[in-house]
Amino acid sequence: MAQAVAQVQDYMDEKKNVLIATANAEMIMRATHDEELRHILNEAALVVPDGAGTVWAAHHLGYEMPERVAGFDLAQELMRIAPGKKQRVFFFGSAPGVAEKAKAKAEELYPGIEIVGVRNGYFSADDEPEIIAEIKAAKPDLLLAALGVPKQEKWLYQHRDELGVPVSIGVGGTLDVMAGVMKRAPLWMQKAKLEWLFRGALQPKRAGRLLALPKFVLKVHASKNKKRV
Numbered sequence: 189m190a191q192a193v194a195q196v197q198d199y200m201d202e203k204k205n206v207l208i209a210t211a212n213a214e215m216i217m218r219a220t221h222d223e224e225l226r227h228i229l230n231e232a233a234l235v236v237p238d239g240a241g242t243v244w245a246a247h248h249l250g251y252e253m254p255e256r257v258a259g260f261d262l263a264q265e266l267m268r269i270a271p272g273k274k275q276r277v278f279f280f281g282s283a284p285g286v287a288e289k290a291k292a293k294a295e296e297l298y299p300g301i302e303i304v305g306v307r308n309g310y311f312s313a314d315d316e317p318e319i320i321a322e323i324k325a326a327k328p329d330l331l332l333a334a335l336g337v338p339k340q341e342k343w344l345y346q347h348r349d350e351l352g353v354p355v356s357i358g359v360g361g362t363l364d365v366m367a368g369v370m371k372r373a374p375l376w377m378q379k380a381k382l383e384w385l386f387r388g389a390l391q392p393k394r395a396g397r398l399l400a401l402p403k404f405v406l407k408v409h410a411s412k413n414k415k416r417v
Contacts, residue, residue, distance in 0.1 A: 192236050192257045193265050199233060200275060200329045200354045207232045207344050208357040210259030212239030213404040215337050220407070225338040228345045236262060241401060245408045260362045263332055264297075270330070271300035278326050278353075280319070281309035281334030282363040289367035304328050309335045320350050331356040334363040 199206050209215075209232040219226040229235055236257035237243050246253035270277055277294070279287040287306035294301055305326035307319055323331065331353040333340040340358030348356065364370035 189255065189257050189261065189265065192262055195234055196266060196355055203354045205348060205352060206355055207348060208355060209235045209341055210238035210358060211235050211242055213241030214400045217400040217404050218338060222338060224342060228341050241404055248408055249412055259359045260365060263359050263362050266330060267294055267298050267301055271298055275329040276302045276304045276327060277330045278305040278323055278328035279303060279332055279363055280307045284308045284310060286363050286367045286369055290363040293366045320347055323351055329354050332359045332362065334359050336360060
């Protein structure tokens with residue numbers, strides 16, 4: 189986490205206009221058949237391991253990965269630092285009213301933080317020029333987009349040059365959790381690497397998507413066996 193935060197801070201200081209992706213097993217499995225998403229992940233300035241499965245896979249394949257860097261936790265760390273660095277933040281996504289509640293929570297948790305704009309994630313292609321203009325006018329240093337995978341990554345990548353934001357991150361359900369409309373797993377479940385199970389129990393619609401996890405394990409094992417050959 190400390191390395192990820194330091195790297196993102198460098199990008200903001202240098203006005204790099206980069207995309208940060210938070211990859212869990214589900215996203216990685218999707219990228220095996222979604223060529224656009226795979227390209228975006230390969231082009232991203234930084235991809236952090238948002239999920240115990242990602243960390244396990246790295247270790248299983250012989251790569252060093254000290255710990256999980258959840259997108260929610262990364263966003264909180266960046267917002268905690270933002271007031272002292274006078275960094276401006278924009279919230280984009282979730283249902284109407286959620287970003288406003290998340291903004292109020294951020295202002296409570298991180299006194300002095302500048303949330304320079306909020307916009308819900310319900311829009312059509314016709315609305316996009318207005319949204320882009322709104323974000324550009326706000327001049328954020330950090331854009332947190334909660335549109336869900338892979339919509340958030342594809343939207344940020346497609347419009348990165350128009351937006352001109354130093355750092356953009358797809359943060360999934362972060363705004364929902366901050367606003368109190370969705371619970372995060374208890375700390376013991378996070379430590380036990382069972383947050384995926386908690387989300388599945390709370391959101392039955394995700395049950396089908398959780399099938400990506402055993403497929404991911406099989407893919408990792410197959411990849412390791414292939415490396416041995």
